[in-house]
Amino acid sequence: MNPLSxxxxxxILDSGVGGLTVAKEVLRQLPRxxxxxxxxxxxxxxxxxxxxxxxxxxxxxxxxxxxYSMKALVIACNTATAVALESIRQQFSIPVLGVIEPxxxxxxxxxxxxxxxxxxxxxxxxxxxxxxALKLIDPDLVVVSHACPALVPxxxxxxxxxxxxxxxxxxxxxxxxxxxxxxxIMGCTxxxxxxxxxxxxxxxxxxxxxSAEETARELSTVLQHKGLLTDQTMESLEPMDHxxxxxxxxxxxxxxxxxxxxxxxxxxQVILDTLTNHTAG
Numbered sequence: 192m193n194p195l196s197x198x199x200x201x202x203i204l205d206s207g208v209g210g211l212t213v214a215k216e217v218l219r220q221l222p223r224x225x226x227x228x229x230x231x232x233x234x235x236x237x238x239x240x241x242x243x244x245x246x247x248x249x250x251x252x253x254x255x256x257x258x259y260s261m262k263a264l265v266i267a268c269n270t271a272t273a274v275a276l277e278s279i280r281q282q283f284s285i286p287v288l289g290v291i292e293p294x295x296x297x298x299x300x301x302x303x304x305x306x307x308x309x310x311x312x313x314x315x316x317x318x319x320x321x322x323x324a325l326k327l328i329d330p331d332l333v334v335v336s337h338a339c340p341a342l343v344p345x346x347x348x349x350x351x352x353x354x355x356x357x358x359x360x361x362x363x364x365x366x367x368x369x370x371x372x373x374x375x376i377m378g379c380t381x382x383x384x385x386x387x388x389x390x391x392x393x394x395x396x397x398x399x400x401x402s403a404e405e406t407a408r409e410l411s412t413v414l415q416h417k418g419l420l421t422d423q424t425m426e427s428l429e430p431m432d433h434x435x436x437x438x439x440x441x442x443x444x445x446x447x448x449x450x451x452x453x454x455x456x457x458x459x460q461v462i463l464d465t466l467t468n469h470t471a472g
Contacts, residue, residue, distance in 0.1 A: 199262035200225040204252045207235035207347050208447045209381030210267030213290065215452055216403040221411055223421040225431055227256055232439030236343040237270040238312020245314065249275040251463045261285060262419045265410060267380050269311055273318035286413045293409050294376050294402030295324035301398045302374040308367050309336040311378030312343060321378055335370045339363040346381040349447055352388065360388045376400045384451065436461045
């Protein structure tokens with residue numbers, strides 16, 4: 192890995208476009224930091240895959256990103272955080288953050304009655320990572336976890352708010368209605384991209400939690416503590432040189448990324464199994 196400096200980038204990885212929710216918040220809170228983003232859309236979703244596969248894919252992406260000068264890494268995928276965070280931390284000396292603990296803290300802060308739901312992929316829910324993180328802070332919480340396997344493909348498809356999309360969201364969330372939850376953790380970084388649809392189904396009395404804001408806040412604290420935080424008040428005549436990579440179709444990724452981030456992005460396709468890069472402009 193290249194030597195660390197204030198000018199080094201922050202790496203963000205996800206199984207697809209979901210981690211853009213974290214990237215957007217990092218860009219909002221830390222506008223002078225450079226971003227390296229990798230979305231593994233070709234192998235998305237990670238939820239149904241085995242822990243060994245997820246660890247392998249995550250390690251491949253991190254090794255690719257480590258070819259750049261990187262001062263911190265955010266594993267923005269909840270499934271990858273659940274099964275690969277500790278192994279990645281052991282392999283690299285830079286700060287490596289996940290999204291589960293920040294999300295758990297934000298949910299407890301928001302909850303009024305201690306009744307918290309967690310939706311995520313099969314892998315995230317099966318790992319019980321959120322359940323452990325929540326109970327570690329407050330053992331008296333009522334925690335209900337529920338896998339929603341159809342939501343990630345729905346987001347990755349870029350489908351609009353159609354009757355078909357609404358029916359999928361309704362079906363996936365229906366089992367949670369009986370638990371009288373006051374807070375719901377969107378335990379997959381894809382889900383905030385359809386948070387309006389989720390809120391509509393859960394009702395106004397349920398507070399939705401995205402870990403993005405808390406993760407970006409924690410990242411800022413870690414970088415400042417290590418003396419790696421760029422001066423956020425610094426003016427620059429040059430635009431920030433962010434890099435976005437995907438293992439899938441660049442055009443599809445670019446469309447969703449530009450819609451979510453609100454500005455144009457340059458996307459490069461990376462084929463990890465051959466380590467061959469294909470520039471897509």
